[in-house]
Amino acid sequence: MGSDAVVLLSGGLDSTTVLAYALKEGRRCHALSFSYGQRHSVELDAAKRVAAALGATRHLIAEIDLRVFGNSALTDDIAVPHFASGEEPPEGIPVTYVPARNTIFLSYALALAETSGATEIFIGVNALDYSGYPDCRPAYIEAFQAMANLATKAAVEEGAALSIRAPLISMTKAEIISLGLTLGVDYSLTHSCYDPLPDGGPCGTCDSCRLRARGFAALGMEDPALGRRPGH
């Protein structure tokens, strides 16, 4: 059997695929989610479904308050942009960017890795399809790993090496879905929408919904999560 790993789990398509990947590698997975004042607790419900269905060893939810810093459509009252079919989002970093979000998430993962004896942290970042967020690029992940290996008691006392694993970082959304399907992931459990409908279903027109739909379309498939949406 493999060793212990921390897996950052939002309950979305990418992090769910990563959890399946880490489990397939034989890791005992400590799934970690965050309650961070996001407008959609439906995201945490998805994370709980996924952790239970895929077989995480445990699932921790850390409460943090990113609203104190403001400046993001995912935590503030700034409107999430929606796009008509064929319309393209503007260039640059979108308003849905949360300041230092992955750095904060990985820092908590580092604390959990230290207390649980995990030697790997898995994160579902993706440099191609992930809307141009700076903290989704390979150079960022490598720099975090270098820092992490100077930060912990294990690194100092035991010389233990910690790996930040980002297996999806160079994949297209279609490739991620293909990988997940070969791993047996049931994507109807997952939730990706930035701005869900009142009943928790995906809006279908935010950037995250559009990337997801394009991924399934490239494979000639219907998104199984759309079955949870009324009218489908």
Next chain:
Amino acid sequence: MGSDAVVLLSGGLDSTTVLAYALKEGRRCHALSFSYGQRHSVELDAAKRVAAALGATRHLIAEIDLRVFGNSALTDDIAVPHFASGEEPPEGIPVTYVPARNTIFLSYALALAETSGATEIFIGVNALDYSGYPDCRPAYIEAFQAMANLATKAAVEEGAALSIRAPLISMTKAEIISLGLTLGVDYSLTHSCYDPLPDGGPCGTCDSCRLRARGFAALGMEDPALGRRPGH
């Protein structure tokens, strides 16, 4: 006038000296403290006193929950060790070490730097007197800075360089106190104890109290914070 800076402020001797130092450099200081399930809210009271007295532009307190990770005498029910006069603490990293604490604190500071337009983060870590914590060493601080400069929107869109400033990192406790006194710091406002008495006064026998007392003794001074302790 200088630019904006985030200053991590615990309300202890070191971080208070750092705030005075950053203000002396002409920075507009955004002080940032954490409520993290520590047993002593007396620490946050000290941070509030210090931020107001020294003239921080604003003081934010972020609520985070490190207890979810366990394993530290500062957040759990593990007893803080006390030492008799002349007794030395054991070698190695003490039980008061909080996993990945400075990494989590600096990550929040990074988010605040991004939303407030600050180009510097000041932290009062100290490699000499700080009980051997891994995340107080110069190599760690440099690695965090390298990571931070790949993590943010400002770094990507504007090429802005962020500096992690740790001006105390090579100083002895006596040198830190000397610096603070030349900057006009009133150390009676500060609080350093890991295990305060029921009335909020310092215990005098934990590692943090001992380091502090030794610093004042080396300068031939009495610790002015002891005036807040009953019986003195």
